[in-house]
Amino acid sequence: PVLFPFGYGLSYTTFTYSNPRVSATTFKDVEGVVVSVDVTNTGSLPGKEVVQVYVHDRKSTLARPPKELKGFAKVELQPGETKTVSIPLDFRAFAFYHPGHQRWITEDGEFDILIGASSADIRCTQTVTLQSTLRLPSLLNRESTAREWMEDPLGRPVFEPVFRQISDEMRRLMGASGPESEGLGMDVMGMLMDMPILSIFYFAQQALPQTPEEMVDQLLSQVHSN
Incomplete structure (x- = not known):
């Protein structure tokens, strides 16, 4: 097993995440979406936390990783202090490279927005629906199944x-x-x-x-x- 997961960091204090939200639950790829979450320092010492946003494509025509880091932000908090962290996700946050089309593309579908302190420490999840604005030519040919x-x-x-x-x-x-x-x-x-x-x-x-x-x-x- 991995000793320290991707995004892991040590701290002398503890943080809680609450009130996750997105600026829109359904949106076009060219519009993007803003992911927000409230972070509270629940320890007795000041500290800094790196809030990470991962994206999971529920149904892609090509295989994709279960989590892809698409944004992060560092916040400094005093003991007991709460701040809202907002992270924008643009077209590329939901796109993947398609070798057939030889370009980055998006597809219609549902995506899970995973908010956490590392790739293995996901604190909140939101689900959004992406509407692709791309009109791609068909790749069908005589050998297509x-x-x-x-x-x-x-x-x-x-x-x-x-x-x-x-x-x-x-x-x-x-x-x-x-x-x-x-x-x-x-x-x-x-x-x-x-x-x-x-x-x-x-x-x-x-x-x-x-x-x-x-x-x-x-x-x-x-x-x-x-």
């Missing part, structure tokens, strides 16, 4: 009807009907989710009005025209 199409906001409306049609056709060819048919349909869709859609179209090309390549290119054309 069904799962990637279904998770893409531009790709899903185009691909889902075709995907369900293929699943229904495969279920029909297997001779399933009734409740058994519904369960088999879910199994088929689950099996196909991690396959490139070009491979899926080759597998089910008898049910398609075009060649697999033409079908994929048509879907990509619809996505990139949006």
